[in-house]
Amino acid sequence: xxxxxxxxxxxxxxxxxxxxxxxxxxxxxxxxxxxxxxxxxxxxxxxxxxxxxxxxxxxxxxxxxxxxxxxxxxxxxxxxxxxxxxxxxxxxxxxxxxxxxxxxxxxxxxxxxxxxxxxxxxxxxxxxxxxxxxxxxxxxxxxxxxxxxxxxxxxxxxxxxxxxxxxxxxxxxxxxxxxxxxxxxxxxxxxxxxxxxxxxxxxxxxxxxxxxxxxxxxxxxxxxxxxxxxxxxxxxxxxxxxxxxxxxxxxxxxxxxxxxxxxxxxxxxxxxxxxxxxxxxxxxxxxxxxxxxxxxxxxxxxxxxxxxxxxxxxxxxxxxxxxxxxxxxxxxxxxxxxxxxxxxxxxxxxxxxxxxxxxxxxxxxxxxxxxxxxxxxxxxxxxxxxxxxxxxxxxxxxxxxxxxxxxx
Amino acid sequence: xxxxxxxxxxxxxxxxxxxxxxxxxxxxxxxxxxxxxxxxxxxxxxxxxxxxxxxxxxxxxxxxxxxxxxxxxxxxxxxxxxxxxxxxxxxxxxxxxxxxxxxxxxxxxxxxxxxxxxxxxxxxxxxxxxxxxxxxxxxxxxxxxxxxxxxxxxxxxxxxxxxxxxxxxxxxxxxxxxxxxxxxxxxxxxxxxxxxxxxxxxxxxxxxxxxxxxxxxxxxxxxxxxxxxxxxxxxxxxxxxxxxxxxxxxxxxxxxxxxxxxxxxxxxxxxxxxxxxxxxxxxxxxxxxxxxxxxxxx
Numbered sequence: 001x002x003x004x005x006x007x008x009x010x011x012x013x014x015x016x017x018x019x020x021x022x023x024x025x026x027x028x029x030x031x032x033x034x035x036x037x038x039x040x041x042x043x044x045x046x047x048x049x050x051x052x053x054x055x056x057x058x059x060x061x062x063x064x065x066x067x068x069x070x071x072x073x074x075x076x077x078x079x080x081x082x083x084x085x086x087x088x089x090x091x092x093x094x095x096x097x098x099x100x101x102x103x104x105x106x107x108x109x110x111x112x113x114x115x116x117x118x119x120x121x122x123x124x125x126x127x128x129x130x131x132x133x134x135x136x137x138x139x140x141x142x143x144x145x146x147x148x149x150x151x152x153x154x155x156x157x158x159x160x161x162x163x164x165x166x167x168x169x170x171x172x173x174x175x176x177x178x179x180x181x182x183x184x185x186x187x188x189x190x191x192x193x194x195x196x197x198x199x200x201x202x203x204x205x206x207x208x209x210x211x212x213x214x215x216x217x218x219x220x221x222x223x224x225x226x227x228x229x230x231x232x233x234x235x236x237x238x239x240x241x242x243x244x245x246x247x248x249x250x251x252x253x254x255x256x257x258x259x260x261x262x263x264x265x266x267x268x269x270x271x272x273x274x275x276x277x278x279x280x281x282x283x284x285x286x287x288x289x290x291x292x293x294x295x296x297x298x299x300x301x302x303x304x305x306x307x308x309x310x311x312x313x314x315x316x317x318x319x320x321x322x323x324x325x326x327x328x329x330x331x332x333x334x335x336x337x338x339x340x341x342x343x344x345x346x347x348x349x350x351x352x353x354x355x356x357x358x359x360x361x362x363x364x365x366x367x368x369x370x371x372x373x374x375x376x377x378x379x380x381x382x383x384x385x386x387x388x389x390x391x392x393x394x395x396x397x398x399x400x401x402x403x404x405x406x407x408x
Numbered sequence: 409x410x411x412x413x414x415x416x417x418x419x420x421x422x423x424x425x426x427x428x429x430x431x432x433x434x435x436x437x438x439x440x441x442x443x444x445x446x447x448x449x450x451x452x453x454x455x456x457x458x459x460x461x462x463x464x465x466x467x468x469x470x471x472x473x474x475x476x477x478x479x480x481x482x483x484x485x486x487x488x489x490x491x492x493x494x495x496x497x498x499x500x501x502x503x504x505x506x507x508x509x510x511x512x513x514x515x516x517x518x519x520x521x522x523x524x525x526x527x528x529x530x531x532x533x534x535x536x537x538x539x540x541x542x543x544x545x546x547x548x549x550x551x552x553x554x555x556x557x558x559x560x561x562x563x564x565x566x567x568x569x570x571x572x573x574x575x576x577x578x579x580x581x582x583x584x585x586x587x588x589x590x591x592x593x594x595x596x597x598x599x600x601x602x603x604x605x606x607x608x609x610x611x612x613x614x615x616x617x618x619x620x621x622x623x624x625x626x627x628x629x630x631x632x633x634x635x636x637x638x639x640x641x642x643x644x645x646x647x648x649x650x651x652x653x654x655x656x657x658x659x660x661x662x663x664x665x666x667x668x669x670x671x672x673x674x675x676x677x678x679x680x681x682x683x684x685x686x687x688x689x690x691x692x693x694x695x696x697x698x699x700x701x702x703x704x705x706x
């Protein structure tokens with residue numbers, strides 16, 4: 001799920017014939033003033049960050065003059081909205097609004113079909129609205145094979161109470177927005193609010209859009225708009241995370257090495273695959289340990305990739321030990337894992353005699369892996385121990401080594 | 409008996425000439441599984457470890473009466489491969505490919521449902537019935553018996569790797585598996601935990617089921633409802649990994665694409681509470697599986 005910033009999603013929506021307010025992107029306060037003067041005041045200033053509910057977060061401002069635009073833009077550009085520093089501001093003409101509606105298109109994973117949620121009470125938190133006034137919200141599933149028929153779009157709005165020209169325009173907008181959703185492989189398209197202007201136009205005043213990472217190969221036109229992998233972090237990537245992305249992308253077709261930095265922690269965490277990492281992380285915490293990072297390393301990675309991510313994991317300040325564990329592998333060659341890990345430890349001068357390392361690696365070529373790990377003086381388990389048992393060992397050893405440091 | 413796979417399975421691999429598919433073919437043959445045919449357009453007449461390759465699945469079905477297919481083609485071709493399989497009358501399709509576009513999955517899953525075809529996956533490492541030495545997918549690798557021995561416990565896992573680890577834990581407890589199924593790490597998959605529990609319920613050789621779960625989706629909540637409705641009455645042992653994700657900011661993915669907590673739903677603690685309330689044996693630690701299995705099954 002890659003998030004698309006509002007300036008780009010509005011551009012896409014406009015390409016499909018849905019009206020959007022005139023706007024421009026500003027990177028500096030001075031530029032915001034300039035763009036505002038061109039559009040004519042009043043204007044709306046919105047922080048361009050890949051998070052929803054920006055109104056609530058104070059990331060949307062209104063400016064009546066160039067001076068005000070400049071000072072408000074300066075304010076926005078100096079803050080962080082839900083962990084994302086604001087680097088750009090969208091300057092937008094202020095629309096004279098008669099009515100605010102809500103519209104979203106997403107996929108209902110349980111029902112395995114796209115779902116449209118609409119309401120004539122827009123501009124609010126739709127989750128709250130569904131709880132408090134469910135009768136004001138229309139939820140309608142779309143046949144995945146046939147897509148949205150125009151009459152269905154019409155029924156949604158008519159059922160909510162629209163009639164006359166607004167009904168026709170809202171129907172047309174919904175049909176077009178559904179085309180954006182479907183043709184751009186979106187996972188979410190939310191228009192809140194979709195507005196009826198005082199001059200009788202239907203316009204997408206604010207938009208939030210995410211697209212399917214897995215479908216990006218058929219959308220070269222989106223390549224500059226999408227923040228790929230943005231669902232794997234709750235904040236912009238750290239320098240170390242960026243470096244680890246490079247390690248992974250250097251050999252994109254062989255194995256996976258994903259790395260997420262935790263705010264604190266002292267146990268370097270080199271685990272995989274998806275389920276095995278979750279289990280290992282929980283296990284360390286359950287014994288009172290604190291992983292310094294999360295990782296998923298699997299799919300039979302080459303030695304260079306294992307080496308690179310191990311070095312990255314060990315380079316985070318405060319890491320006092322290393323836990324290496326996988327489920328019993330189907331195809332990952334654990335002797336290759338062993339070579340990469342041992343080399344990284346050696347190159348960083350981490351001696352397993354004083355720097356605790358616990359390994360639980362079983363599966364393809366584990367006889368060779370046992371030899372490599374034990375020759376390096378590492379506490380090694382194959383299929384003679386469970387992941388949980390090994391997790392307990394690393395926590396004990398790191399705690400013991402920290403207690404030892406305390407005494408010195 | 410067993411579920412989904414047995415000695416009557418007649419298997420073809422779509423995309424058989426790919427590197428991984430060819431390796432899987434070899435491991436499957438070595439294990440004793442009959443892989444009867446493969447499909448790769450333009451390569452008819454070749455063979456992969458002795459398995460004949462065809463241009464179309466249609467011909468493979470005509471010659472070999474295929475009833476089970478395994479999809480190993482790249483993500484962009486999965487949609488067409490599944491449609492081809494459905495059109496050829498194949499009744500069980502396992503999709504190994506990861507990163508299938510969501511819009512494609514929505515469509516082929518809808519088609520499969522209409523046609524009464526059972527789809528496992530996408531993003532499944534495979535499934536296996538050890539008693540008949542039948543496996544599809546990479547599951548078990550080249551040393552199948554390390555983790556998978558015949559027995560009376562069904563295994564369902566949302567994680568491919570943990571399908572093997574969980575089956576190995578069952579073996580460590582002194583039992584074996586009837587059929588182990590990796591259902592796929594995506595949120596949009598063809599066969600859910602509840603779907604499989606119904607099959608295990610009807611299988612006289614399965615006496616209990618173990619599930620390995622992750623955050624996200626409502627598969628576990630649905631399974632709890634199934635038990636409460638009386639549609640699954642055998643002992644169920646459930647482990648839900650990823651409890652730590654509940655203290656991380658919402659909307660962040662750890663693990664598989666399906667493992668996302670959003671809008672307050674999909675939390676491991678909720679899943680565990682619901683399963684427990686329905687009478688399942690919910691594991692605090694994964695290692696608790698071994699003593700609990702022994703206690704309940706003896």
